[in-house]
Amino acid sequence: MVLFFDNTLQTNHSEFLFSKEESRHLVKVLRKKKGDLITITNGNGLEWQGELTDVSPNSTLAKKIKSQQHQPAGVQIHLAIAPTKNNNRLEWLTEKLTELGVASITPLICDHSERKIIKTPRFEKISIAALKQSQQFYLPKVHPISTFADFIGGDITNGFIAHCEDSPKELLANCDLNHQQVTLLTGPEGDFSLREIESAEKAGLRSVSIGNQRFRTETAGLLACHTVFLQHQKN
Numbered sequence: 624m625v626l627f628f629d630n631t632l633q634t635n636h637s638e639f640l641f642s643k644e645e646s647r648h649l650v651k652v653l654r655k656k657k658g659d660l661i662t663i664t665n666g667n668g669l670e671w672q673g674e675l676t677d678v679s680p681n682s683t684l685a686k687k688i689k690s691q692q693h694q695p696a697g698v699q700i701h702l703a704i705a706p707t708k709n710n711n712r713l714e715w716l717t718e719k720l721t722e723l724g725v726a727s728i729t730p731l732i733c734d735h736s737e738r739k740i741i742k743t744p745r746f747e748k749i750s751i752a753a754l755k756q757s758q759q760f761y762l763p764k765v766h767p768i769s770t771f772a773d774f775i776g777g778d779i780t781n782g783f784i785a786h787c788e789d790s791p792k793e794l795l796a797n798c799d800l801n802h803q804q805v806t807l808l809t810g811p812e813g814d815f816s817l818r819e820i821e822s823a824e825k826a827g828l829r830s831v832s833i834g835n836q837r838f839r840t841e842t843a844g845l846l847a848c849h850t851v852f853l854q855h856q857k858n
Contacts, residue, residue: 624758628664628665628755628762630762637686638686640683641682646682649661649678649683650678650679655683656675657678658675660672660675666751668692668694668761671687673687695761696852698803698805699805700727700805700806701807702728703729703731704728704729704731704808704810705733706768706811707811707812720848723845726763729774730767731768731774732770733810734815734816735816750763771815776826781806782807782808782826782827783795783829784808784815784824784829785808785810785843786820786830786832787837788815790820791830793832795832796850798829800854801855808823809847833847
């Protein structure tokens with residue numbers, strides 16, 4: 624199945640008109656023709672299936688056959704993570720988190736952050752490509768970059784902050800993660816500062832360790848999210 628994406632698509636749409644760019648891709652690359660079946664999602668759980676009725680490099684039209692609204696994952700994970708100095712590593716992480724099915728991502732500016740500016744549209748584009756490739760139907764929400772203080776001052780549900788400080792903390796895999804929503808925080812290459820860890824704990828977040836090793840920022844983020852998903856799959 625080749626999956627297409629359009630965030631304006633709704634269940635009640637009886638037809639869908641592809642853009643000129645997508646039409647050219649359908650005809651020139653995928654060699655689609657009249658009568659072929661296609662699948663489109665809006666990134667919000669919709670799976671819309673249609674038949675191509677008019678096909679040309681400039682304008683391609685599909686008529687709806689059926690649609691299905693998929694239920695979201697059993698756990699909604701929100702990962703807040705400090706952007707890596709090497710932007711390619713955060714792009715890689717965004718791709719993998721989309722494949723995994725994470726609900727939302729917030730880039731964090733921390734005391735030890737080396738990168739404090741990101742281009743949100745770039746990460747949204749990467750997430751859409753990963754959604755289509757992995758044939759998912761829910762697109763993660765990429766939030767604007769936030770300061771650490773602003774983030775923990777917000778509404779955090781079942782929050783965990785992963786750090787490497789030699790202070791009391793639990794192994795994330797041993798925590799009760801069976802909640803509908805889980806918020807995970809992973810820090811920059813230099814880790815969270817003691818001030819940030821204390822602030823997070825005062826805000827109700829639990830300090831955790833992901834494992835005995837020291838992981839790169841993007842590896843820590845992916846492992847933390849996978850740990851939550853794995854526990855839910857076992858139950």
